[in-house]
Amino acid sequence: MTQLREAITRTVVVGALVAATALTGSASVYAESSQPTAAGAATSILDIIPAPTLDRMLAQAPLVDAANVIRTAVERTPARGYAGIGLVDDHVTLWWKGAPPTDVVAAVTAARRTAPVEVVDATYSRAELRAAAARLAPVVAADPADAIHSVRLRTDGSGIELAVEGARSARLPKLPATGVRTSVVERERMVERSRANDVAPFDGGSGIGFTTPGCTAGFGVRDADTGDGYVLTAEHCGAIGSPWHVGWNTTTNTGTLVGYAVDSNDDHDTMIISTASPGDHIYVGGQHDEVRAEVVGWTQVIPGQLLCQSGYTSAGEIGGPVCNLRVDFHYTDIEDLVEATQLDGEESARGGDSGGPVFAVNSDGTVLAAGTTTRSAGPGFGFQDFATARDDYGNLVPATTLASTCRVSFVVTNSWGTGYSASVTVYNDGPAINGWSLGWSFPGGQTLQGHWNGVFQQTGSAVTVTNENHNAAIPTGGAVTVGFTANGSPAAPVPFTLNGTTCN
16 A cells, blocks of 8 residues: 655654564563562663653653644644644754744744744645645555555655655656655565553553453553543454453463453554553553553654653563654554654564554653554554544543543743743643633742733732633644743642643
């Protein structure tokens, strides 16, 4: 199948995919790695991820917030001159053909209070690239024997890439003229790819299978509308109606039943297993320890963002998650696959990791659901993003300890002897909102000195922020940011409430 995808600019993307491997299969062929000793046992994912990688991931938090605020404004009225958005080095880059409209300019201005944002002129808009790709893709797909296997939209709006397997001299079909710059790049095709004894509530990262582990549980999730519980994993692991177990005993042929697969999407390679007890953590240590991280929400994925995956087999091989996975491409065809690269050149996943959790790490050791593992090819990595699972199964959200339809990211952007400035980004995981009120209480006697992008009021320690006219609407999956300066020492206010609902 020909794949149409968006590609992040070359300033971010390096490396190529090599021999690809299916990610389903038994974990028994892998030797268990040595686990942390009792004296130096890891207790948090912050103890496991290499310090340089963790520092880079955490430093991206304000960049991801800023990118999501801009993305929300762009998606309110799609098309126009938008080409793409990504994280490049220490800033966010928005590529746009022509002059951005006033609402996008306002979003960029607000986002710059959180992180540096650069607006760069694009040669083509995404709408123009999609129109050109729509003419190319059927011609490429018509001859499966030709060398082209992917049609990519460059996120920087500079044109289209045709991914070719083998030498560039390989046979290419006669392509129609599109008026868009088209180049050929060489890339190998990607192809499809537990913790041992989990019990209810069932957490992500555990080894699951009909009997012995063949795949990995992704995340415990709930339908926010019905309250029904599920475990999210990969569709290619098994069929609808099949029973899924953990902790299978090969002597007695018994195990703990998680539930039955009740729905799947073959194109997106996602599947949900019904369970009355979805867990709110994921396993992040080795195969046989209890190191877990709490899942507090979900995140959109942005090109350039650094993520981790915690598959069952990789846990046995290396004793923890595979991190430093940089998001490179996001498909826009029938698959909606996200492609990433392990920046250290290490294996991005192993047989048995399929369906396992892909996540972003927060500074307090909690995590955000980003997607589920599907494919790999050496350092190349393919996963389905959590937003796609929501498209497949309705209002699906992680089964967090605090069942909430909102999430808040609080970032101190500057501090000095007598005060500080901070950015507060609100993510809406529930139904679309038109008109909002955000509330919190300062924990240490702080007082507001200045503010932006909202109407602020403070009474004692309590602060209420209501929307301005231009940012009243927060769509499902969207984000809005406000900011302030205050006297006193920096401290994260808790809890935050949005229209009376306590947020994660």
